[in-house]
Amino acid sequence: MNHTIGRSRGLALRRPVLHRLYVCLMVALPALSALDAGAMPAASTVGTSASASPATWLLSQTPGTPSITTRAPLAAFSDPTTPCALSSTYAAWAVSPLAKPAQLLATCAAEAATGRLDARALYAQMILFGVATRPDTERGLALLEDAARDGSGVAGRLLGTLYRQGLRVPQDYATARRWLALAADGSDGFAADTLGLMNYSGEGAPVDNVAAYALFARAAEHGDPHGAANAGRLMMNGQGVPRDAAGAVVWFTRSAVGGDADGEFMLGLALLQGNGVAQDVTKGSAWVSAAAAQHHVDAQALLGDLYLSGTGLPRDPKRGFALMSSAAHSDVTYAQRRLGDLYANGIGVARNDATARAWYRKAALEGDPHAQFGLAFEYRNGRGGPKDPAAAIGWMRGAADAGVAEAQNDLGTMLQHGEGEPQNLVEAKTWYEKAAAQGLAVADFNLASFAYSGTGTPRDYAAAYRLARVGAERGNREASVMVGSLLFKGDGVAADKREAVAWYRKAADLGSVDAARAVGWEYLTGVNVPRDVALGEQYLGAAAQAGDPQAQLLFGGHLVDRKQAGDVSAGVAWMQKSAAQHYAPAYLALGRLYWNGQGVTPDRSVALDWFTRGAQANQSVSQAALCGVYLDGVDVPRDVSTATRWCSAAARNGDLPATRILVLDRHLAGVDASARAYWMWRLASHGEARYESMLGDAYDLGNGVPVDYGAAVYWFRKAAEQGDVSAQGSLAWHLLTGLGGERDEREAFEWASRAANGGPEGKEMVGAAYLSGRGVAADATASRAWFEKAAAGGESWAASDIARLYEMGAGVPHDDGVALSWHRKAAAKGADTSEIALALRALATGDVQGLSASEAHWLMDDASSSGGTGGTGHASDTSGNNSVPVRPGVGAEAEWAALSCLNQALLGDAMMQYELGVRYLTGEGMTLDRALGDAWLRRAQASFAAEPGFSVYAQATRIVEARVAARLSADERERAGRLADHLLATVPGSLAAAVSTGTVSATAS
Template sequence: MTTNDNIARPTLMHRLCLCVLLATEAIALPSAQAVPVATVPQPNSPQPFFAAALSHFPYSDPTTPCALSGNYPAWAKSLVAKPAQRRAACLKEALDGNLEARVLYGWMRLSGVGARADLNGGIAIIEGAATDGSPMAQYLLGSIYRTGGALPQNHALAREWLARAADNGSGDAADTLGVMMISGEGAPVDYAGAYAQFARAAGRGDAHGALNAGRMRYAGLGVPRDVNDAAAWWARAAAGGDADGEYALGVAYLQGSGMPRDVDKAAAWIRDAATKRQINAQAMLADLYLSGTGVPRDDARAFALMSAAAAQSLPYAQRRVGDLYLWGLGVKRDDAIARQWYQKAALEGDAYAQYSLAVAYRDGRGGPVDLEAAIGWMRGAADAGVAAAQNDLGAMLQHGQGEPQNLAEAIAWYRKAAAQGEGIALFNLASLAYTGKGMPVDRAAALRWAREGGEHGNAQAARLAGTMLLHGEGVPADKAQGIEWLRKSADLGNGDAAREVGWQYLYGAGVTHDEALGETYLTRAANTGDARAQLLLGVYLLNRKPKAAQSGAAREWLVKAAAQKFGPAYSALGDAYWSGAAGQLDRVAAVKWFTEGAKSNDAVSQRALCVAYWSGVGVVRDFGAARYWCDTAARRGDVPAMQLLALDPPRDEAGEAARVYWLWNLADRGDAKYQSMLGDAYDLGVGVNADLDAATYWFRRAAAAGNAPAQASLAWHMLTGIGGEHDDTAAYRWAERAAAQGSASGEAMVGDAYLLGRGVARDSRAAKTWYEKAADGGSADAASRLARLYEAGIGAPADDTQAVHWHTMAAAMGSSSSNIALAIRALAKHTTWQLTRKQLQWLPGAGRDHASDANADHQDVKPLVRPAVERDAAAEPVKKLRETAGNAWDALSSLDEALTGDPLEQYEIGARFWNGDGVMQDRALGYAWIEMAQRGFAREAGAQAYADGTKIVLARIAPLLSREEADRAHGLSEHLAGTVPQEEVGLLLGAK
């Protein structure tokens, strides 16, 4: 934009036309930064000015040689008439009394046309003509006094001679006098007087006077503002051929200011002005060609016109040429040249060029990054009021670019830009208030700024407002309003918002379900290249539109997302081929996509690849590769992969430790199932050091979350006191909760509670009922307990046939107690040939040492021994390492119950010590426990077969003891007899 004085001082040029009103210029433009008003170059000598000025005056006879010589272009270009000849012609006519010729001759002497210049002689002739009443001479003399040079500058005399010329009918003189009045030359500024002179000039046919009258009318200077009247003045100026008037009228038509908007007429008048080299018109016409307004779009023509105006040093045009080079419009893109043009315009004071130059320095466009220069130019543009610069200066200060970080000043600049309606500045303020950076957290203020920014067209602000309303941040949640703001953001071009809106409508999340609208918004986001939207759209089409899946449309979107290295797209493609949703079942193709996704660190693809290698589907089976990919996915936080590793059957001690590691990760996340399994690991000491306290801790957490196996395990720990706490009542309650969920272990323990009167009143019939439920649920321990009830006649009639039936069932399910019972019974009846290998192992000294096979299939848990935990089938089969730990646990459980007086348990722990099964081998201690059991059986009338069988076992193993072992066994037996309680009624059950 040019920066002329109010109505600029006229230079010595055609018709003294530089009466420029700065205020009028700005108002007359389409926008504050669009097309500038032109200035006319100052001539290098007075000759062009006087010749042009004098040629405009009406001559009484314009055909005389002297009058023709007043036409500067005519004599300057003539190859026939020489200046000396013209001068001689004017002298002759002047001597003949032609006043006009005298003025021209005086000017020729003054200017040195046709002979050496005679300043004093020329002035004297012109003064004489002026005194004699020549308006031409009066105008020239007034102009000479105004500008100085030929005569000392004297504004008072200038005004006097110009007024006399105007009174004598000179429109040029009236126009120039108006310029002096509005400029305050020689007297105070007089807008009203200036307007009167401009109107007077126009009334005498002066087009430039009409232009200036229109400008003052438009600006309301010296006269009430009236855009219609201003347009009428400009129409007169344009009709008179004034280039500035043509330009002003064109702008009025373009804006619809003072007349109906008509872009075709606007373009026509602006083109006429541009043809006369009115540089503002050249620049504006270039803009019209760029936008195709009133003229066909023509970038090349636009560049030529803008370059012509820029070459005349118009700052606006210089900046716009920079824009054209930056954007590659009408010329090959060249950021370096763009930067040069921005610099030219910036140095001329163009604030928008200063902003563009600052951006170029900041972003390294067209040259190296220079943050110091960037922030300097940005400050200049911001100080000049450019809203974008104010915002960007705030951003640079916020992030410490070019200067140290200064959040307080950044916020101040954001506020200035926001006051001008800069949407992004409002978004920046909202973001700072939301996060509490540079100001206290204020969600209400954040929402207010975000809404205002959205109303000013900023998509990011609209999205923030929508998200806050959707989730109730700053105000109560309003999903309908939230969706509306997200839609506004999407409609403003925000791809993230379009994706969110599409998802909301597709699945009816917070808004009425509308698949068509959802697909529309998702497609819009996908078309912007948003990989997430492409993935969502592809998956939606696969699942909801089979035809789209079969046609490949869904697959194409997924492929586009994958092409952007978006990991989830690989797993979606793999899943589509794996399941056949992509139109064909192709596991090999699925594995290829999973492999690509796994390499790009997509955890779902890594997990899927793990499953493929594990199952050998679509790829050669490879457990090592399977575990590698599951481990990779799990370490990236993929929970299903962690679960696969936690359920992976271990193959060695390291594998158990790794499994427990993932159990711990899952348990720590609050998963009750894995908390219970972790408790098992601590109980058994598998993959981790045995820690009964830790086991109880994890069982308690899982039990509180409703996990039935953990409730049963916790009940057992509290019943036995293993793990630090003994509480029969709490044990019964936890067992009851587990039983209520159908846990066979829980049901068996409720039966134990009723049988033994622990935590609940003793009720043997109720115990029998619970044992039957548990046995039906697969509890070997409950079945073994039922057998012993029938043997003892407790809670049921004594029935040896039923007892053997339940022992047989329990033994088949893995109960060590029932296997022992059947083995001892067979030994007493001399029918051991009927026994299984597992049963024979419980008869020490039976001709061979069965210790090596002692627990090949042993997995039982007894009613008062820690109950078995129901596990996912994927955790089986349990390997040798876990079996060894299980045997140790069973031995500990058996010892615990042996100490309560149960002779079957005493026999079991004795056999274990004898064989070293789950405990360190100690034959003396084993013999002592078996002897303890034999005495218990002998005291019970209904247990004669057990007493007889145990006596045979003792007879077989006694000779195998060394003398030292025998002595020690005898001492241990006496110690046990004195310390282990034997007062129980129903010794087979260890219960009263």
């Protein structure tokens, strides 16, 4: 507590000596916290409100010129009843009020002639200043000096004051000290007090608080109550004397009883604070009132605050405002700042932001840091005038530099968001730390927000929890919510949902609507805390009453579910309030409520109206609901176009279920492959593995997007890592073939093995890997086991693979009968290789009549091929001569099948070499090239001939190739021969041979 020396005194004859020093006085009164209310700016970081008074009640007055208390020093006169002494007091009962100045001069002259010292001093002052005569400085000073030397304390005091102030004489502190000391030695208390002030202020000599205290005490002993007040100040501050609050109160009491306004003020302050004396706000306010009645302007300001808060006095905002206004107009800086607060908040006066800004500016220019903060707030928020971020941050810096914690926090907020200056996160964090060090809870929360979000610092949930916990324990509701959230999720601290709810409840009790909603729901559901319906309804209802739409919907739904008398209608009303705020789930909930008749009479038209209102308000959930209603056609005409429109609208707004419908439902109008691929991408971008895999397929097949195997591999890998079996198989295939730029047989085998745990396709790929020894050591027995598992799962290619194992005697005994049986099973399920096998076997035996159309297609014989749209067409050579049968392709899937076939053919698979030849001959999934097709048939014939057990296929292939060659032009036959020679030289003749010699081809392109 810093009690500072001051004086409000005057000289006789109403010519005051203007001297008084007054610095900071602080009062901490919790009862004033109601004045701290203010708007809290909403941001990721939170600022404080400047328009309220500080949490600690501060009378922040810098050295200045307070109000003047003018009183004649009657106690200094040896006989105050003489005519001359009475004339200096202007009391009503004194010398006749009709007396003229000349009469007063004559009275004092006559009395001075009798030798009275007081009269001599007053007469000398009249001569000096020219009362009823011409001023005569030389004679007046001489008369004063004579009186002083003869023992007049009044004369010595007046001489000391004249030389101290430089009135009528040059200012001379040494001479002033000499005359004041002479008067003080003569028991003049006023002179002793003034000399004490000079020692305290260092006037004419170094500051000497010890001497100052001794002189103040001496003044008090000589009957000067103001000296007692100043002695008390020094003792309270421990200046020149050991600090003793109780002793200081004794001095203040002595001064107050003597009628000194400063003493009354200081005693009242001590009683209000309970500093050195038992706290007694009633008595304290009474003494402050007494000081204010003497026009003590600081007392007026303090008394104004007491009336505003109702501390020790009945609360009276208007009277509080009047007192504060009086002090402010008397240039009390603190009162000017507080007047700004009052105008800003409309307390005791109508709110007037422009006037508030003006008063803040007056006090701010006098250096009041809280006024600087208030003015910064006005400029920042455009209150009382235009917004001025540059001016705001300038004043905010001043207040922050002065140590105002709220300003330090808000300066951090401005720097964080680049208000008034470029963004500076490092400096922002520094100011938050300074404010937090002063105990400002909101700054703790802002630091926690930095740590939580990784703003200007690495993300650190543990630090966020630690900082938020400090802020929460200091009473910040946002910090309490963050502590609850971190505990609930277990981020940065061990999860403890029950404790989390406890912190949410604290935040709710501090006014957090979000926390009230969360707490209410927790107690209603009883998931993480013991169920307490009454408590849940209390908090959830409070959040609903506060206007939170989510709480209104939850509370309404709860009331509807209770199904008690009156609850359903009340619940529906709450849900309608939520919908009125355009809270999307409310539209959906009301629509479902009337659709299903949950607690209300079912009414599909009302339900549809709610769905439509939500959809038209661009609420995605309602749009998705309408999509489902029109798509299913339940109680409304089925309307695919309307369903598509609402699904598309919902999907554009981010509704994932609607987006899935657009991808999966092939009946929607106007959703082409390109649009479907786009929606697929939206879902894949949300990390949904199924759609990542589907998007990979789209890039493989060119469905709605350009063919891009690299993009396909990217999406397959993302889906595969999430466990999507289809994507795992597709990724394995790409890694095996190198399609997409990555080739890694070992990784391919690993992904195929994962896929094998979920479906037959993966099992077939694992079996193929063991058969070829790609990515794993070759093992025909293991291969057969995996093929059998895949076939049991319905994989047609696995059945074909098993048939070929029996044909080759790989891992099983050679058995054409068993092989033929497996081929038939596979062909029935559409396996191309088994269809080819059955067709070639029938051709070799001359029994092709029993072949199906799809099987006969592979023999390239018009007679054995069916005509029509799905059958065989013709492709002519350039000369228009013989033609070969053509089966039209089926778009992207045919191209992908042809590409897969090419890859296997290049690896030495004879059946795939044969199939590839037919595809080139027919243009099925490949560019039509009859010469290249014939060359591949020759390569297949040689491969069959090299494989034990495949002689029947070699014989039949020779027949087919001869049939094809006969239809070629001479140029085509010549080119086919050259291509065949190249294929025979570069492409393996059998899969087994390719593996054993290490000549397996790389990627087909």
